[in-house]
Amino acid sequence: MKRIGIADTTFARVDMAAAARRALGATGSGYRLYRRTVPGIKDLPSACQQLFREERVELTLALGMPGRAEYDRTCAHEASLGLQQVALAEGRPILECFVFESEASTDRELEQLARRRAEEHAENAWNLLFRPRALARRAGGGLRQGFADAGPVRPG
């Protein structure tokens, strides 16, 4: 039984954790979920650290939704650096799944984008833990999460 962590925020406007949970369930089994909800993305590194230390998860999904302001980009950058620091200090991967509000122009688009990206990162999480060769087979494949894949270059 592998242990997977999910860290999310009350700042986000979509329940990305629910989408990730469903996608994990549809992808495979053999895991148990642990969760921490914090106010904002800058609190995610601490939440991931707790999931690794207190719940002994092997991988964490960090779900967040930075706002539209310039300052939100700085916050996302700081959060990313913190997530990386935790992943390296704990020697465990964190899959960061951020959706910027500015990536969508309507609430409907935002909801779909956040849901799909969370689903596809959840699938990546499952593959990293249970089927790493599935990723190697798609190396250089131009995969994207939340949007259509770019695909490999067509040099022809």
Next chain:
Amino acid sequence: MKRIGIADTTFARVDMAAAARRALGATGSGYRLYRRTVPGIKDLPSACQQLFREERVELTLALGMPGRAEYDRTCAHEASLGLQQVALAEGRPILECFVFESEASTDRELEQLARRRAEEHAENAWNLLFRPRALARRAGGGLRQGFADAGPVRPG
């Protein structure tokens, strides 16, 4: 009895620590407060480290008010990175509560914003320590501190 730290600055133009203290008292009990005041936001990481090490607090509120200049944004960024470093090194959360002077156009607005944001982060602090499920129930809820909540998306 849980121990909560508050770090604040002489640079700020509002006594955010007083607002946080009142909000904590209104939210619940079962804690004791410890405080360090330093000159500016870049001194907050050291102050938080002292609160964790010397006062053995379990969580710290870091209250600051960056000025209006471009350079103040850089200072806030540096302070944020330092706060994150301390939180991760100590294995304890720091709730950063910064109010940029440029977020308000009058002294009156600035005072209200700083007070409300400090109050709402104080409430978050109490929930993180005493009632973490209260946060999980509001995941994806589009909560904001100091301003009106954005709320969850309405995909309809």
Next chain:
Amino acid sequence: MKRIGIADTTFARVDMAAAARRALGATGSGYRLYRRTVPGIKDLPSACQQLFREERVELTLALGMPGRAEYDRTCAHEASLGLQQVALAEGRPILECFVFESEASTDRELEQLARRRAEEHAENAWNLLFRPRALARRAGGGLRQGFADAGPVRPG
């Protein structure tokens, strides 16, 4: 027998690992390859850490292809900082080989650039491990990877 790691991504649109593998084979022998494929460049630091810790490689090539958006530059910056952190914590070099999609205007150009840069960094990797003096002899030589060399200044 030296151990060399290759970390790459499913986000990239070119199979840079294949190009690096061929170039290593053409440059010399005496090594064995180990590989990790992850979703995106921000996952490369964790992958490199695993290669150092689990496969005991002595050097890792980190291959990635950031997209065209402004945000992709931030991601590349964060990935670079993480790669450096891993290299220093493990006391082993990581040769970062990133190709920005925006460096090329057609798929054909992108494919060639990615292939050549991966090849030339693979050659650097081999030299660092087996023939470090070859690099010292070319110090100040204005070498470039993927594009034509700038060459040394001609002060005449």
Next chain:
Amino acid sequence: MKRIGIADTTFARVDMAAAARRALGATGSGYRLYRRTVPGIKDLPSACQQLFREERVELTLALGMPGRAEYDRTCAHEASLGLQQVALAEGRPILECFVFESEASTDRELEQLARRRAEEHAENAWNLLFRPRALARRAGGGLRQGFADAGPVRPG
């Protein structure tokens, strides 16, 4: 007898260390000064580390004067991150006192600003070590170093 460190540079155009030393003497006693002079601000973190480790100081003033170019801002940012890293690793505060050449329009202004800021940070240093409650009493007071204080908001 407390030990205070002063780190400064040959790049600066004003002898800020002399100003800090005079201000410390005027503020109080009970301390001894230790000093390291390095070429530029990016060398200050190493100098502070030496002061903490070799001279066992309890706090260091880091005095620097970044130039007018865009690049100098980047250097100041890097220096700040390094100073923070040292302060946290040593568990001791560093008061950063930087004066940007671009903050003043004449040599005369620059000299006054650098002198006053160094003096006021020296006073902060003394208070942090000997009279921390003096800072707490002025929390939220809108204090500035080198320029006139902004003062607390007047919400009336």
Next chain:
Amino acid sequence: MKRIGIADTTFARVDMAAAARRALGATGSGYRLYRRTVPGIKDLPSACQQLFREERVELTLALGMPGRAEYDRTCAHEASLGLQQVALAEGRPILECFVFESEASTDRELEQLARRRAEEHAENAWNLLFRPRALARRAGGGLRQGFADAGPVRPG
């Protein structure tokens, strides 16, 4: 006999290590040189780490020449952060000597600037190790490396 490290790159277009070596010889004696050449500036932190750990040098000169592109500035920033990290982790100074190609408009100017800056930083290195008071005597002196000194302010 003190040990000094020199780390340089094949990316640079001038042999700055040769200039540094000559300047050290002209400044004084009592030292022995150790060298590592790597592909680019982002590889310098690893090279410096090796010089400290494998050659037990007491100080390292890190010589590099970032290119003209916007991205090269980001690389220089990342390299600087890495150099600082190594210096602090090893508890030894690294004198960073970077010359941006964009600082000069002709090959001739670039060659002169790179040579002079390397020479003057080599002199600083020697002073830091053998004659630290020489630096303290010039604190606040407005010294520059590679260009004419700015000199101290003339408040008159």
